[in-house]
Amino acid sequence: MDAAPHNLPPLAALRIFEAAGRHASFSAAAAELGVTPSAVSHAVRTLEDRLGIPLFRRNAKGLSLTPAGEDLLSEATRAFEGLSRVMARLKEAQGDAGLRVSAAPTFAASWLLPRLADLRRRHPRLSVAITTEQEWVELGDGRFDFAVRMAAAPSGPGEWLRLAPVRLVPVAAPAFKGLDVGAAMARLPGIHVTSTRDDWASWSAAQGMAPPELARGMRFDTVHMAIDAAAQGLGVALARLPVCDADLASGRVTALAEPLETGMAYWLVGRPGVLRQFDGRIFAEWLQAELTAELTPEEKATPETPSVTGTRARR
Structure with missing residues (x-):
């Protein structure tokens, strides 16, 4: 019956x-x-x-x-x-730990982690697992649902959602507040990040300056550690905004120049179909709203790039 x-x-x-x-x-x-x-x-x-x-x-x-x-x-x-x-x-x-998100260490530690309490308060039933391994991410292999990546434009498969433009600014310890970047770098070495070797070259070329010597300064594998070193007076580091906004706002480091537009942006790259699922849509909308709230009117006016479909994203 x-x-x-x-x-x-x-x-x-x-x-x-x-x-x-x-x-x-x-x-x-x-x-x-x-x-x-x-x-x-x-x-x-x-x-x-x-x-x-x-x-x-x-x-x-x-x-x-x-x-x-x-x-x-x-x-x-x-x-x-x-x-x-x-x-x-x-x-x-099925061994499912909720939404699985791959993010660069500095983005995860400096920007995402301090805001996860807000995400939990707004969506207490949403489970998120964050991974910060330095690796290629195959979004179709079942390991990850999202990857937060930096790129000028969608550069491969995946569903791409533009989050915020990336800007670079040289920073040093608070004791160097008021000095311009030339005066500070005459007294301090440059701090280099091995995973972002192009940052100093791009910033220096835009300023018409020679990049700091790699052999003279300290080297780290994350921007987060480089900012910590700059805060301790060990040199001048290049901070990435908006992920390092809190370091400047708190006074841990001081900016030595105006932020430089790079033409790059942070993107949320999803495996195919994840943005049509409830948890995936909620996480993506929350992340984009949080980053958009911190943008200037000029940055908000930047048109978003439509998503493309596929399976691979670069860290």
Whole structure:
């Protein structure tokens, strides 16, 4: 005997109602789900129209559930929690650690890590695993869902989403504040990053200067370590913005010149199809919104490059 079909309203509207009822706030539900408050209001109204009964009382003091809303919220929360437990078991059985993101060490440590608490607050059910190995990333081999990369434009397969332009600025310890870059480099060696050998050459060429001698300065394999060395007075390092914004804002290092536009940008590169999945879309929208919020109006006006499809991305 065939089972009777389920008499359910649209599940998307039911999920939005559950978040709104749990938070007693359309704005908080919108933040959790990555939608606008008006979209939450519209979904709740659609659900109320479908049921023919009010689910919320709306007044000057805010929102409160009606008895019918409390009944529906209890059952909806129980159902979604049950589904979440099943999904977690299925992912665990497959060895799935959530969204797997490959990022350069400095981007991960200096920019992404300090903001993960905000991501967790907004989307507590979203699981993210960060890897910072220096390697080629095959986005189609099942190891990674996203890679954060620096490039002038989409340079290979993958679904590319432009995040923010990259700028370079020479920095030194706070004791050298007020000196220009020439005066500082007359007293300090350049600090080199072995994984970004072109940075000093590009910056120096744009300034009409000779790059600092590689043999004279210290060498590190990450920008993060180079900035730490500059903060300790060991030389002049090239900071990449926006990932090193906090180092300048906190006064750990001081800028010796105006930031230089490089023509490069940070990109989020996804495996094919990940941006159409809920977790992937939420993570991508959050990451882009966080970086865009820190851009100047001129930088925000830079047109985005459409995504292209494929499977490989360079670190």
